[in-house]
Amino acid sequence: MSSHTWHMFTYVNTAQRRPGGPVYTQNLNPTGSLTMSALLASLPLLALLVALGVFKWRAHWAGVAALLISIAIAIAVFHMPLFETLNAGVYGAAVSVLAVLWITFNAIWIYNLTVKSGHFAVLRRSFATISDDRRIQSIVIAFSFGALLESLAGGGSPIAICAVMLIAIGFNPLKAATVALVANTAPVAFGGLGNPITIMGQVTGLPAEQFGAMAGRQVSILALFVPFVLVGIVDGWKGVREVWPAALTCGLSFGLAQFAFSNFVNYKLCDIVAALVSAVAVILLNKVWQPRKERVTAPPVIAGGSTEDPAFTRRIGAPSGDSRRDVLLAFAPYAVVVLLFSVAQLPGISGALNAPTITFNWPGLHVLSQAGTTVSVAYKLNWLAATGTLLFISGLVTALVLGIKPLVAAKTYAETLRQFGWAIVTILLVFALSYVMNLSGQVSTLGLWLAQAGAFFAFLSPLVGWFGVAVTGTDAGSNALFAKLQVTAAEQLHASPILFGAANTSGGVMAKMISPQNLAIGTAAVGQVGAEGILFRRVFGWSVLFLLAMCVLVYLQSTSVLGWMVVGG
Numbered sequence: 422m423s424s425h426t427w428h429m430f431t432y433v434n435t436a437q438r439r440p441g442g443p444v445y446t447q448n449l450n451p452t453g454s455l456t457m458s459a460l461l462a463s464l465p466l467l468a469l470l471v472a473l474g475v476f477k478w479r480a481h482w483a484g485v486a487a488l489l490i491s492i493a494i495a496i497a498v499f500h501m502p503l504f505e506t507l508n509a510g511v512y513g514a515a516v517s518v519l520a521v522l523w524i525t526f527n528a529i530w531i532y533n534l535t536v537k538s539g540h541f542a543v544l545r546r547s548f549a550t551i552s553d554d555r556r557i558q559s560i561v562i563a564f565s566f567g568a569l570l571e572s573l574a575g576g577g578s579p580i581a582i583c584a585v586m587l588i589a590i591g592f593n594p595l596k597a598a599t600v601a602l603v604a605n606t607a608p609v610a611f612g613g614l615g616n617p618i619t620i621m622g623q624v625t626g627l628p629a630e631q632f633g634a635m636a637g638r639q640v641s642i643l644a645l646f647v648p649f650v651l652v653g654i655v656d657g658w659k660g661v662r663e664v665w666p667a668a669l670t671c672g673l674s675f676g677l678a679q680f681a682f683s684n685f686v687n688y689k690l691c692d693i694v695a696a697l698v699s700a701v702a703v704i705l706l707n708k709v710w711q712p713r714k715e716r717v718t719a720p721p722v723i724a725g726g727s728t729e730d731p732a733f734t735r736r737i738g739a740p741s742g743d744s745r746r747d748v749l750l751a752f753a754p755y756a757v758v759v760l761l762f763s764v765a766q767l768p769g770i771s772g773a774l775n776a777p778t779i780t781f782n783w784p785g786l787h788v789l790s791q792a793g794t795t796v797s798v799a800y801k802l803n804w805l806a807a808t809g810t811l812l813f814i815s816g817l818v819t820a821l822v823l824g825i826k827p828l829v830a831a832k833t834y835a836e837t838l839r840q841f842g843w844a845i846v847t848i849l850l851v852f853a854l855s856y857v858m859n860l861s862g863q864v865s866t867l868g869l870w871l872a873q874a875g876a877f878f879a880f881l882s883p884l885v886g887w888f889g890v891a892v893t894g895t896d897a898g899s900n901a902l903f904a905k906l907q908v909t910a911a912e913q914l915h916a917s918p919i920l921f922g923a924a925n926t927s928g929g930v931m932a933k934m935i936s937p938q939n940l941a942i943g944t945a946a947v948g949q950v951g952a953e954g955i956l957f958r959r960v961f962g963w964s965v966l967f968l969l970a971m972c973v974l975v976y977l978q979s980t981s982v983l984g985w986m987v988v989g990g
Contacts, residue, residue: 445505446789447796447862449869451498459870461498462863465491465854466892469937473957480937480944480953481843484850491854495861505786506857512783512798513856514849517938519802521577521848521894523809525942528578530837531754531816532585532946537833538823543743543751545589552707555590556655557667560648562586563604564671565700566755571608572692573762577939578812579605581946582755592655594947599959600651602934602943606967607644607679608692609896609930610636613808614766615689617896617926624904625922633688635923635988639974640930641680643967644695645672650963664712667703675699754819761815765806774806788860796860844945847953851937855892859902864892868903872910879914879979882907882921883928883971887964890932894939899929916979920987924975931968934960 452458465487472483488510495501501509535541548558563583570579580601587597610617615633622629648668652660661668678698682691743751764770779802788796804810820830858864867888871881885907889899900922907925911918933939940953949956977983 443502443505444787444789445501445860446793447791447860447865448499449791449862449866451500451862455866455870455873458498458866461494462858462866464494465858465863466888469854470891470935470957473937473940473954474961477954477958479843479951480847480941481850483954484847484854484937488850488854488857491857491861491863494863495857499861499863501861505788506861508783508786509856509860510853512786512800512860513852513854515783515800516856517848517852519804519807519809521852521938521942522845523807524812525577525581525809525945526834526837526841527809527812527816528581529585529840529946530834531758531812531819532582533833533837533840534816534819534823534825534830535751535754537829538825540747540751540754540823541585541589543747544586545591546743547748547751548590551704552667552711554664554712555592556652556660556664557703557707557712558590559587559592559600559655560651560667560671561700561703562590563600563651564648565675565696565703567601567604568608568675568692568699569696569759571605571612572614572690572696573759577942578808579608580939580943584943584946588947594949595952595956595959596654598943598947598949598956600654601946602939602956602960603654603963604647604651605933605939606930607640607647607675608696609933610640610926611679611683611688611692612896615691617900617929618688620897621900621904621922621926624901625908625918627908627918627922630688631919631988632922632926633691634684635919636926637680637683637688637691638986638988639923639927639971639978641676641683642974643927643930643971644676644679645669646970648672648675666710667706667712670702670706671699674702750823753822754815757818757822758812758815761811761818765811771806775803777805778803786860790865791862798860840948841945842950844941844950847941848938851894851941855894855898858892864889864902865906868906872906872913876914876979877976878910879916879921879924880972880976882910882924883931883968883975886925886927886929887932887968889925890929891936894933894936896926896929896933899932900925917987917989919989920975920978923988924971927975928968928971931964931971935964 450458468490469483469487472478472486473480492506495506496503535544551561552558567579567583570582583604584597584601587600588594618633618636619629621632648671649661652664652668675695675698678695679691682694765774780799783798783800786798788798790796868885871885872878874881885903886899889902890896893899893902903925904922907921908918911921935957937953940956944950944952944956978986
């Protein structure tokens with residue numbers, strides 16, 4: 422069948438009907454020129470990035486513009502019917518409720534409960550016992566503790582929780598959000614107990630363990646440098662010169678533990694172990710080495726408040742110091758989160774939590790790939806096993822442990838919802854954008870175009886994952902989208918499919934900090950809704966720098982220079 426005939430065949434069949442509604446068949450080259458098709462498919466994403474980074478639009482307006490462009494491209498270029506296009510957007514928005522909103526609401530609610538009770542002020546003072554240097558504290562909180570949260574919960578909760586914890590030790594809101602976003606990189610590949618790697622294995626049919634081991638030979642190298650970048654963001658080059666031993670200890674211990682567990686033990690556990698090892702390593706270092714004293718500024722103004730914000734005010738404990746009980750209660754909410762998520766992963770418990778899960782195909786949406794296979798439009802209502810539900814239960818336990826009355830806890834939840842404001846709209850819009858671009862075929866067209874770069878695709882392979890996370894907001898989502906493309910490209914180039922698949926994961930983690938939904942989570946958590954454009958400009962350079970470094974690493978791993986690093990190579 423000629424190329425022209427195939428395009429005509431696909432176009433005719435986009436309106437094909439079946440019982441239950443029309444069937445839309447993706448055509449990944451609707452213009453007849455793959456380059457032109459890819460250029461048009463990239464317009465929504467480019468519009469989003471330009472609106473945030475150049476025109477400094479608020480995220481929800483940038484989301485509106487990008488969504489409208491993606492809808493127009495889907496209908497006019499990819500010939501997706503109007504109803505199916507709009508329905509895809511509604512489907513995406515519905516997915517975001519459990520995937521992001523439910524998680525973030527409850528993560529911030531837990532924080533707000535500790536502020537109400539006065540225990541967050543205790544937590545701030547307690548971190549001084551690890552080190553009285555905020556630069557070192559930021560490494561332990563954003564990188565080590567954030568990795569622990571990412572390994573168990575993911576979904577934006579590390580960004581939200583770590584950002585407010587950084588505020589508690591004296592950071593201004595946007596700097597706290599910047600540090601939390603940049604820190605949420607190396608751990609993401611194995612977040613949610615290795616979910617991105619597990620999905621990679623499921624989609625490709627290749628061993629997930631091999632993808633995990635290969636990713637561990639990539640992101641563990643990145644982990645070595647992230648703490649240095651965090652210190653640089655906090656205190657510039659001067660800070661790096663003064664606390665480099667702590668940054669090196671944290672990054673090296675995390676990277677080694679992540680590499681060892683992903684390759685020789687279990688990729689699902691590597692972030693948990695790496696987080697704990699790196700935190701303990703920094704604490705032990707602090708007992709034998711101290712940096713020069715940091716110049717400390719006054720506590721920042723938070724969300725239009727003052728330095729008398731409840732998060733900074735001593736409301737419990739003796740003026741002379743916090744008791745051991747106060748300190749234990751201050752850390753209790755996070756211990757509850759870790760314990761509850763750990764228990765939820767046990768075989769018997771996990772099965773019980775997933776038992777009431779309801780899964781159904783989204784009504785009125787039927788999509789076939791260009792190859793004729795069914796594209797999944799399943800909606801999984803795992804209301805009991807969902808990460809957000811476990812965080813909600815953690816919040817209930819937190820209120821009980823901290824002695825917060827039910828009415829106060831309920832009012833605090835309502836205040837938390839109001840705190841998000843436009844961030845809720847942003848997240849709904851960006852997920853709608855993601856699913857319109859995905860189901861219409863726009864994202865796959867971009868990936869297919871990049872895959873035509875020949876041997877140079879080894880350099881571009883992480884970029885495919887980066888684009889996927891920029892659109893979907895999750896490494897798991899990017900893997901579900903592009904895993905098959907990466908493996909197919911590797912087979913055509915006679916390269917390692919394990920290398921390219923892992924590169925999709927490793928490249929994707931660099932885009933987590935610039936994805937609009939995570940920017941919205943960060944600004945909402947620190948009370949700066951509307952400042953997403955400012956935050957985007959602060960993290961975009963680091964995202965690109967990390968991505969380029971990963972592209973170079975993967976390219977070298979595809980050659981004889983570093984080919985010895987490839988799993989099975």
